[in-house]
Amino acid sequence: MSIKKSDIEHLCNLSKLNLDEEEKSLFLNQMKSILEMIQELEEVDTGDIVPMAHPLQMSQRLREDEITESNERNKYQKNTDSAEDGFYKVPKVID
Numbered sequence: 001m002s003i004k005k006s007d008i009e010h011l012c013n014l015s016k017l018n019l020d021e022e023e024k025s026l027f028l029n030q031m032k033s034i035l036e037m038i039q040e041l042e043e044v045d046t047g048d049i050v051p052m053a054h055p056l057q058m059s060q061r062l063r064e065d066e067i068t069e070s071n072e073r074n075k076y077q078k079n080t081d082s083a084e085d086g087f088y089k090v091p092k093v094i095d
Contacts, residue, residue, distance in 0.1 A: 002035075003031050004028075008031070
């Protein structure tokens with residue numbers, strides 16, 4: 001894929017960037033080199049490479065799944081008049 005100065009101007013327009021001619025030239029050259037690098041990467045044969053989920057073969061240390069706090073819902077609901085049967089009552093918002 002090739003990129004032209006008109007493409008850079010279109011990108012500037014879309015992104016609301018005001019670049020002068022020198023900046024547009026610099027940006028054009030940078031975009032060309034990025035696209036060339038991507039094309040080089042696309043040409044590499046990766047058919048024999050197994051995908052990996054993480055670059056390091058490590059297992060994650062996980063903590064035990066245990067209850068560390070008690071249920072204090074009734075204590076908290078004593079602070080409101082808008083609770084009934086363990087639930088908070090809210091105004092109806094949908095008909």
